[in-house]
Amino acid sequence: MSKYVPTIGIECHVQLCTKTKLFSEVDNDARGKEPNSCVSPVDYALPGMLPRLNGEAIRFAILAGRAMNCKINPVSRFDRKHYFYPDSPKGYQITQFYQPIIGEGYVELPSGTKIRIEHAHLEGDAGKLTHFDGYSLVDLNRVDTPLIEIVSMPDIHSAKDAHDYCKELWRLMCYAGVTYGDLYNGNMRFDVNTSLAPEGSKELGTRTEVKNLNSFRSVERAVEYEIKRQTKVLESGEKVVQQTLGWSDATGKTTPQRSKEVAADYRYMPEPDLPPIHLSAEFIETESAKLPMMPADYRAQFGKSITEDILEILLDYPTLMKKLGELSVIPAAHTIKLISNLFASVLLAEEKSAEYLNDLPSAGDLAELAEMNEKKELSSTATKEVFLRLFDPQMKGRSAKQIAKELGLIQENDLGALEKIVDAVLAKPETAKAQEDFKAGQEKVLGFLVGQVMKESHGKANPSAVQEILRQKLTK
Numbered sequence: 001m002s003k004y005v006p007t008i009g010i011e012c013h014v015q016l017c018t019k020t021k022l023f024s025e026v027d028n029d030a031r032g033k034e035p036n037s038c039v040s041p042v043d044y045a046l047p048g049m050l051p052r053l054n055g056e057a058i059r060f061a062i063l064a065g066r067a068m069n070c071k072i073n074p075v076s077r078f079d080r081k082h083y084f085y086p087d088s089p090k091g092y093q094i095t096q097f098y099q100p101i102i103g104e105g106y107v108e109l110p111s112g113t114k115i116r117i118e119h120a121h122l123e124g125d126a127g128k129l130t131h132f133d134g135y136s137l138v139d140l141n142r143v144d145t146p147l148i149e150i151v152s153m154p155d156i157h158s159a160k161d162a163h164d165y166c167k168e169l170w171r172l173m174c175y176a177g178v179t180y181g182d183l184y185n186g187n188m189r190f191d192v193n194t195s196l197a198p199e200g201s202k203e204l205g206t207r208t209e210v211k212n213l214n215s216f217r218s219v220e221r222a223v224e225y226e227i228k229r230q231t232k233v234l235e236s237g238e239k240v241v242q243q244t245l246g247w248s249d250a251t252g253k254t255t256p257q258r259s260k261e262v263a264a265d266y267r268y269m270p271e272p273d274l275p276p277i278h279l280s281a282e283f284i285e286t287e288s289a290k291l292p293m294m295p296a297d298y299r300a301q302f303g304k305s306i307t308e309d310i311l312e313i314l315l316d317y318p319t320l321m322k323k324l325g326e327l328s329v330i331p332a333a334h335t336i337k338l339i340s341n342l343f344a345s346v347l348l349a350e351e352k353s354a355e356y357l358n359d360l361p362s363a364g365d366l367a368e369l370a371e372m373n374e375k376k377e378l379s380s381t382a383t384k385e386v387f388l389r390l391f392d393p394q395m396k397g398r399s400a401k402q403i404a405k406e407l408g409l410i411q412e413n414d415l416g417a418l419e420k421i422v423d424a425v426l427a428k429p430e431t432a433k434a435q436e437d438f439k440a441g442q443e444k445v446l447g448f449l450v451g452q453v454m455k456e457s458h459g460k461a462n463p464s465a466v467q468e469i470l471r472q473k474l475t476k
Contacts, residue, residue, distance in 0.1 A: 004196040004234060006227045007204050008156035010165060010219075011191040014148045014173050015125070016060045017180050022124045022146035023051030023094065030141035031185060035130075038141040045090040050273050057146040058277065060178040061101050061122055062287040064148055067176040067294060068117050068169075070105025072284045078122075078271035086138050087127030094144070095123035097268045101277065102148070107172065108296060109164045110312060116153035123147050148178075154193075154204065159227070163220035166190055170216075171295050175318050183214045190219050194226040196234060205230070206240040210247050210254055222247045225254055293325060301328065305336045310344045317348075319357050326363040335370040342387050350388070361390040361400075369400040372410075376462050382409040411462040418453075418461055422469045425452045438474050446470060 021028050024042040042049045065072050076099045080092040100121035106114045124144035130137045150169065156162050170188055174181040181187055195207035208230070210222045230240050245254040293301075298321050302311055306324075314320050320343050327335055347353055369390070373383045382404065389395045389403045404410050425431055431452060434445045446467065453466045 003199040004205075004227075004231055005199050005201075006157055006223070007154045007195050007197065008158075008162050008223055009154040009193040009207075010152045010156065010162065011193070012150040012152075012166070012169055013125075013189045013191075014064065014150065014179050015187045016057055016146040016148065016178055017187075018054055018056045018060065018146055020054055020056075021144045022054050022057055022122070023144050025052075028145055030145075033141065035137070035139035035141060039143065043089075043143045044140055051094065051144075053274060053277075054146060057122060058101070058279070059287050060146075060176075061120070061148055062279075062284060063176045063291055064150075064173060064178045065102035065105065065120060066288045066291045067172040067178075068102075068105045068107055068120070068150070070117055070120065071103035072279065072288070073099065073101055073103050074279050074281065074284065075099060075276055076101040076122075076279075077276040078274045079268050080271050081123075082267045082269075083265075085126065086136070087129050087140070087143070089127075089140065089143070093123060093126065094271055094274070095149075096121035098270070099276075102150075107152075107165060107168055109161065109168055110299075111161075111164065113161060113164075115155045115161075115165050118151045118153050120148050120150040123149060154195075159220045159223040162192065162223045163216045166219050167216045168295070171315060171318075175294050176291060186212075186214055189214055192219055192222055192226075194223055194230070196227065196230045196240070205234075206242050208240065208243055208245055208254070210245045211257070213247060215249075218247060218249055221249075221252060222254060225252060229254070293321075295321075298325070301325070302336065302340070305333050306340045310340055313344050313348070314340060317343075317357060319360060320347075323360050323363065323366070327366060330363070330367045332367070332370065332374070334374045335367050338370045338373055338383070339366050342384065346384050346387060347391075352391075356391045359391070365390055365400045372401065372404065376464065377410050378404060379409075379411060379463070382407075382411070385409065408460070411460055418457075418465055419469055421456050421461060422453055422466065422473065425449065425456050426470075426473065428452075435474060 018028050020026055021043065024040040026040045026043060027038045030038040042051055062072050076096055078094050079097040081095045081097065082092045084091055100119045102120035104119060105117040107117065108114050125142050125147050127138055127140040127143045130139060152165070156165055170181055170183070173179045173188065179187050190213040192210045192213060193207045194210070195205040197203060197205040208226060210226065213219050213222060233240050244257045246257050247254050295315050298315065299311065302324065306314070314324070324336060324340060327339060347356060350356060369383065369386055372378045378386060385407065386400055386404050386409060389407070390400060395403055398406070426435060431449060434448050437445045438449070449470050450463055450466050453461055453470070454463065
């Protein structure tokens, strides 16, 4: 059986979170709104209506480009991409074909693999068709919402790398603040091109394109399926047909939609109603400087203090990483380690975690909590309880220490006071046998004695300190 090498290229559409659309002063956020309620004469292409470029989209494009280590082109312009479809009232899409605003760059995966970016361009989105039994309806709310389309080079050769590339791209766009990143509602969509070629071949095979994937898992599964399907086609002596495919998560299969177009089919021409975009070096530099910390920056900062598996979980949540960044100014490695573990294992497991992410405790409260834990003033269980209470609206305004005191969770660490409690427990007749058993070498009974001390102290004694005092007294 011949060996085939898969090659994958991915086009990603990123919906920018500007307040208004790309070419009109209409609300860009149509989530939950009535169909055709966020439109203007420009959007539905009434005769004589002229587009006006949204300057904020240019600023977002610069940030997106810098997040991908891309060159920003000082001169770019718009073109018309012609196709006829019910949800495109103009009969063409305003895009950038000949001179895109974002040039070449790369995205580095967590594994260190670099996927080159060919370019990224600005364009207005199409509308939406809703299909019913026997008819379809057109919703133009989405027409000309601003997109950047990111085109990768064919550098991906496995389904896993395709998954990791899409996820890292999503992180970059979210950290840059240019999109809401809501995959479910289509804020980012992936078109995946897959081809197979015999091992050692200098030419790529015929590609297919799976359109509009909106989850990283779907990308991985679609690539895996296409590799298997195309392998069977080639092994049977047939040829792969270049076509556009749809993907079904339910069946786990791709299905043909139409033959794949090429650039000539779209009859690209310069957009006559919009002048070229000229960006000064100073403007590009000023806007680029607004780029916040990226995932790679956080990996470099916390790679030694947070385990890789927890760090990769937390990197999906920019607000959590920003909070850890605030905590990093406090010189205590224990603080970062503890709080990152609480974020990953406690906060994200909560049913209301999405709500909590929008209102995190202050860095000061989190640092105080970590300090109390390190000083053994709080047990690990009590630390988790106080941590969650910091999100409780009824505890608003209280510090971690105030909450711990109010709940009676602060452990007793005074050795003199603990010794008195231990003496009182050892003086009880019911503990005599356990004491004798321990002296006879039965270590497990020490847990019983510690439990008795904890009971006597109403749960406030430090178990580690109690255990040490018991050992000293019972081994004399």
